[in-house]
Amino acid sequence: MEGxxxxxxxxxxxxxxxxxxxxxxxxxxxxxxxxxxxxxxxLKRGGKSCRLRWMNYLSPSVKRGAFSEEEDDLxxxxxxxxxxxxxxxxxxxxxxxxxxxKNHWNTHxxxxxxxxxxxxxxxxxxxxKKIEANFYTKLSSNERLIPSNKTEIELxxxxxxxxxxxxxxxxxxxxxxxxxxxxxxxxxxDDPYLCIPSLMxxxxxxxxxxxx
DNA sequence: AAATCACGCAACCGCAGTGAT
DNA sequence: TATCACTGCGGTTGCGTGATT
Numbered sequence: 001m002e003g004x005x006x007x008x009x010x011x012x013x014x015x016x017x018x019x020x021x022x023x024x025x026x027x028x029x030x031x032x033x034x035x036x037x038x039x040x041x042x043l044k045r046g047g048k049s050c051r052l053r054w055m056n057y058l059s060p061s062v063k064r065g066a067f068s069e070e071e072d073d074l075x076x077x078x079x080x081x082x083x084x085x086x087x088x089x090x091x092x093x094x095x096x097x098x099x100x101x102k103n104h105w106n107t108h109x110x111x112x113x114x115x116x117x118x119x120x121x122x123x124x125x126x127x128x129k130k131i132e133a134n135f136y137t138k139l140s141s142n143e144r145l146i147p148s149n150k151t152e153i154e155l156x157x158x159x160x161x162x163x164x165x166x167x168x169x170x171x172x173x174x175x176x177x178x179x180x181x182x183x184x185x186x187x188x189x190d191d192p193y194l195c196i197p198s199l200m201x202x203x204x205x206x207x208x209x210x211x212x
Numbered sequence: 213a214a215a216t217c218a219c220g221c222a223a224c225c226g227c228a229g230t231g232a233t
Numbered sequence: 234t235a236t237c238a239c240t241g242c243g244g245t246t247g248c249g250t251g252a253t254t
Contacts, residue, residue, distance in 0.1 A: 087242060107220055
């Protein structure tokens with residue numbers, strides 16, 4: 001049944017036939033104009049649903065299967081730096097979508113790391129007030145830790161810059177200092193780059209770069 | 213064998229940002 | 234400048250399936 005001026009959309013899992021129709025549409029018309037895709041193909045799906053299906057499943061660039069240890073490691077590191085910016089994180093992991101990364105984090109990694117949903121276990125002792133505020137308040141609200149108007153290239157520079165500087169700082173610290181840090185670090189995951197005190201200041205600088 | 217439970221993942225929802233008119 | 238349509242994002246829901254009782 002179809003009301004006047006409105007469309008009746010199907011919900012739930014996509015069928016093989018629907019996938020085939022959407023694939024055919026993208027082959028001919030390319031990506032985008034998803035609302036039009038629904039009209040042209042006769043699919044009883046909303047534009048958003050079509051886009052999501054393509055992005056998360058049908059696109060040939062989507063990698064299926066289990067996450068490797070390297071991917072896990074990358075996600076964990078990026079999540080520490082970026083928070084729940086799933087699309088940014090996914091953008092740095094070839095073949096993985098934001099939805100995949102988000103699901104993987106919520107079902108595997110957050111449990112593995114002992115991170116409770118909605119509340120980080122970060123200790124304030126080694127963090128500056130600014131960093132602490134960012135992680136506690138901004139991540140739990142709709143505000144963005146890093147303004148979205150910064151480009152991917154800028155992010156790339158900061159991430160790489162942070163790691164380089166971290167290695168530099170790390171090499172000048174006594175192991176005892178790092179061990180002390182581990183006890184207070186918000187995640188049990190072993191990452192010396194983000195837990196040494198000097199790097200907290202570095203992180204301040206890094207985030208300062210992104211502040212409006 | 214049937215019922216229940218737990219987990220993983222696909223999909224939906226609401227909101228914000230952006231571009232066109 | 235205001236409005237509208239579209240896209241993209243993150244949080245959440247709910248279904249399918251395998252494990253357990």
